[in-house]
Amino acid sequence: VLVSVFIGLRPQYWGFVDMNNYIDWYPVMWGYEFSFDWNAENFLFDNLYSFMSCSGIHWHYFFLVIAFIYFGCMWYSCWKLFPYDTQVAFLTCLAAFSTFSYGTNGVKAGAAASLFLTALSYRRNLLMTTLFLFLSLGFHHSMMLPIGAFILAYFYRNTKVYFLVWGLCLLMAAAHITYFQTLLAGFSDERGTDYLLSVGNDWGGKTGFRIDFIIYSAMPILVGYWAIFRRGVRSMFYEFVLSVYLITNAIWLLCMYASFTNRIAYLSWSMYPIVLIYPFLNENFGKDRYKQFAKVMLFHLLFTLFMEIVYY
Known part of the structure; x- marks a missing residue:
């Protein structure tokens, strides 16, 4: 503050x-x-x-x-x-890229x-x-997207489907399919339409297929897949918030080629630290769970430092 x-x-x-x-x-x-x-x-x-x-x-x-x-x-x-790990959870939020x-x-x-x-x-x-x-x-009216994802995940709780949807959206982004970007522009306000339909670099940022953003966005998704399907974590809240993240980030994938793509990505990145660390701090992963958390936290921070100091 x-x-x-x-x-x-x-x-x-x-x-x-x-x-x-x-x-x-x-x-x-x-x-x-x-x-x-x-x-x-x-x-x-x-x-x-x-x-x-x-x-x-x-x-x-x-x-x-x-x-x-x-x-x-x-x-x-x-x-x-995270009532027992509030300080480290908050530190993770402060270390986030955005x-x-x-x-x-x-x-x-x-x-x-x-x-x-x-x-x-x-x-x-x-x-x-x-x-x-x-x-x-x-x-901020842009919160309509995560709120919509919240409502969808609340009534349809099948995390596996949301994993598949995210993967499909990633394939469409890699294939440079921008149909949904144009489609979503028709449902947005004037400013949102400008963001979605403007594909130049006049705004001074990077455009195109953002492999850096994809790698960053995929980290909590990989952790979630490992936790749920490999370690057998069964937490209604974790699966719910992971589903909200998957839906919101999948929409960003469909709009990746627009200008100001970071503003669309932030709608999912705002919950990024919570999704990333939840299974380590709130699930029983054994005595080494804090060591695993420390490694994830370190990579999380190093990515932020790399993007801010080296990449940009």
Whole structure:
């Protein structure tokens, strides 16, 4: 949280376009009377932003609130899911490839994703789960995809089928089949359509068949296959959250050739650390389970460091 706040104090020096956009527009509404806009694209985030701006609250505190939601919900989810290993679980979340980016340059989606994790952590309380799913959607409308995956996995609990679907989507991505990318654009809003139909590199990132992203995305899937079909893990929650991850990541595979593909991938990566480490910390894998967890955690961190320091 302190790192995020420090960055928020001088974001213009860090080149975070998303944060700078919020700062540039923030003073525009100072002195205006706040009125809740039910037609806002992201009805909770946008109204929170407007309320704090209209109230004359400095944008430092706006980013502090968002950082609290982002990291606070992330920690709370780890505490709920891993009550005996909260610290190492939270450390795994902090070491994830996308954590820094969505704590600084994608704050809206990051906060929404952390609220979604909290919804997952309340798996036995349908009322609280529904509340946090609603809050997540209110912070960013892109959460419709993981929420849709949540609902599908809740009513159809056949993890083997979701493994097969993910593999099929991977084959279609390798064959450069973009039919579903165009199809999904027809159901998206204007911004989502721009992301899905724009295939150039004007945005400054990498495009095409992202073998790096595939390797990264496959790690919790390989762990899940090993845990369920080799070690015989039978956990309703683990199979459920793995199914949600498989569905959401499979949609990204179908849209891989679009620009801003990382933003689509993040919809599954936001739950990545939880899916990756759950069987090691919450299942009986014997006395060496923490050694196995340490190895997975190390590779997880090394990938992040490689991507941030070497690859980019």
